Amino acid sequence: MSETRRVVVTGMGCVSGLGIGVEPTWRRALAGEGAIRPTVREAAGTLLDGPAAPVDAEALDAALTGLALRPLGMLDPLSRFALAAAAEAVAQAGLSDHPVFEARTAVLVGCGSGGNATVEAAYERLFAKGSARVHPQTIPASMLSAPASHLAMLLGVHGPTMAFSSACASSAHALGEAMHMIRSGRVEVALAGGAEACLNTGSWVGWKAIGAMADDTCRPFCATRKGMVLGEGAAMLVLESEEHAVARGAAILGELAGYGASSDATDMTAPDVDGISRAIRAALADAGVTPGTPALVSAHGTGTRLNDRAEAAGLRDVLGLALDGSTVIATKSAHGHLIGAVAALEFVLGLKALAEGLAPPVLNYREPEPECALPLALEAMTLPHEFLLSNSFAFGGLNAVLVGRRRA
Amino acid sequence: MAVSREEVVAVLAEESGLDPAKVRPEATFEELDIGSIDVASTLFAIEDKFGVVVDPDQLDPASTVSQFVDLVLRLAETPAA
Numbered sequence: 376m377s378e379t380r381r382v383v384v385t386g387m388g389c390v391s392g393l394g395i396g397v398e399p400t401w402r403r404a405l406a407g408e409g410a411i412r413p414t415v416r417e418a419a420g421t422l423l424d425g426p427a428a429p430v431d432a433e434a435l436d437a438a439l440t441g442l443a444l445r446p447l448g449m450l451d452p453l454s455r456f457a458l459a460a461a462a463e464a465v466a467q468a469g470l471s472d473h474p475v476f477e478a479r480t481a482v483l484v485g486c487g488s489g490g491n492a493t494v495e496a497a498y499e500r501l502f503a504k505g506s507a508r509v510h511p512q513t514i515p516a517s518m519l520s521a522p523a524s525h526l527a528m529l530l531g532v533h534g535p536t537m538a539f540s541s542a543c544a545s546s547a548h549a550l551g552e553a554m555h556m557i558r559s560g561r562v563e564v565a566l567a568g569g570a571e572a573c574l575n576t577g578s579w580v581g582w583k584a585i586g587a588m589a590d591d592t593c594r595p596f597c598a599t600r601k602g603m604v605l606g607e608g609a610a611m612l613v614l615e616s617e618e619h620a621v622a623r624g625a626a627i628l629g630e631l632a633g634y635g636a637s638s639d640a641t642d643m644t645a646p647d648v649d650g651i652s653r654a655i656r657a658a659l660a661d662a663g664v665t666p667g668t669p670a671l672v673s674a675h676g677t678g679t680r681l682n683d684r685a686e687a688a689g690l691r692d693v694l695g696l697a698l699d700g701s702t703v704i705a706t707k708s709a710h711g712h713l714i715g716a717v718a719a720l721e722f723v724l725g726l727k728a729l730a731e732g733l734a735p736p737v738l739n740y741r742e743p744e745p746e747c748a749l750p751l752a753l754e755a756m757t758l759p760h761e762f763l764l765s766n767s768f769a770f771g772g773l774n775a776v777l778v779g780r781r782r783a
Numbered sequence: 784m785a786v787s788r789e790e791v792v793a794v795l796a797e798e799s800g801l802d803p804a805k806v807r808p809e810a811t812f813e814e815l816d817i818g819s820i821d822v823a824s825t826l827f828a829i830e831d832k833f834g835v836v837v838d839p840d841q842l843d844p845a846s847t848v849s850q851f852v853d854l855v856l857r858l859a860e861t862p863a864a
């Protein structure tokens with residue numbers, strides 16, 4: 376078998392409560408500035424409040440100014456987040472209008488749900504206002520694949536384009552499958568990542584109903600953690616075969632070196648240590664990294680009672696003593712849980728941490744719990760690691776783990 | 784309901800993502816790149832705002848802005864049967 380093609384990252388973009396753009400997002404994460412704050416949403420007279428990490432709407436408008444959005448039609452916030460993140464990533468990669476977009480580029484966008492605000496507006500007309508009609512663009516604007524189509528249209532990408540959906544692991548699956556498309560030679564470039572816009576009343580109330588939401592803030596691996604906190608936004612990466620990137624002289628930001636996926640096949644909401652371990656092992660093996668190698672671990676770290684214990688057990692199970700020499704970050708404590716977008720955002724922040732040799736601190740931590748004993752970066756600290764292990768474990772037992780590698 | 788020419792043009796521009804200044808009376812939908820989805824969205828908003836139901840079959844790519852506005856104004860003046 377011929378040597379596996381290396382897959383490198385040449386562009387990154389993101390939108391979240393931490394800001395618009397990778398640089399401000401990274402600076403705030405590193406400075407320990409969290410985006411979680413008291414948030415209120417209202418629809419049809421129903422008021423919802425609680426902690427969340429919403430995107431600054433005015434900053435998003437400014438970021439989208441100048442993009443040729445008119446042919447795209449009505450845009451849900453879901454697509455607007457994805458478009459801003461993708462435009463940043465493609466500009467950084469220097470690929471705008473590149474001939475590779477003609478056929479040899481894929482667009483893979485992970486979303487846990489579709490355009491919730493658009494659906495909500497339609498239902499509000501039907502059920503609260505007694506109207507028999509909804510906006511004619513309700514379906515094209517809210518379908519799960521709308522962001523993928525919108526990115527392809529904006530950028531003129533004609534290769535394989537589709538959406539991936541696996542709840543909180545959606546964008547990890549999108550990035551991992553994109554990596555395989557490049558490795559296999561099917562495409563040279565992939566624009567991959569995820570988007571989520573779940574902070575509208577109808578979606579948020581559904582998340583609250585599960586009973587896994589904190590009423591204070593997100594405290595990953597802390598003994599007094601009460602659950603997860605929703606965020607919203609998008610993160611998109613330009614992945615490229617190393618040979619294509621080198622041939623055109625692109626700056627290489629890091630490498631997507633491995634991907635492991637597994638399905639618990641046990642429970643719709645409870646995590647499973649075996650499934651978690653399986654995905655981590657598979658990702659390390661795929662990257663050719665022995666489990667005894669200390670790494671920067673970007674934990675799934677949702678701050679729920681169940682996830683954090685199961686994840687700590689899975690990490691100990693696979694890494695063994697190497698876990699003690701590793702460094703664990705949990706950036707959901709800063710940007711909240713962006714569901715389908717969060718794995719890509721965490722991979723972006725993880726690659727930045729590797730490249731800069733600095734770990735952003737885990738926020739809101741108060742006291743340890745023996746079942747969650749991990750080498751957490753409770754303050755910003757320097758990192759010696761070459762590898763990033765980025766975990767995503769979704770509702771429904773769908774796990775995906777990515778391995779990143781620092782460029783020398 | 785009294786509907787003004789300017790209000791109809793404003794809805795057409797808003798729903799089609801166009802600068803209202805560019806929506807000249809003599810321009811056709813085709814020239815302005817107003818497609819079927821823009822027309823559907825515009826007619827939806829016209830009905831929402833003015834209570835006027837326009838049959839999309841009365842419009843085509845060669846329709847001008849002023850023909851469209853005339854049609855809406857005519858329907859707005861017609862008392863409901």
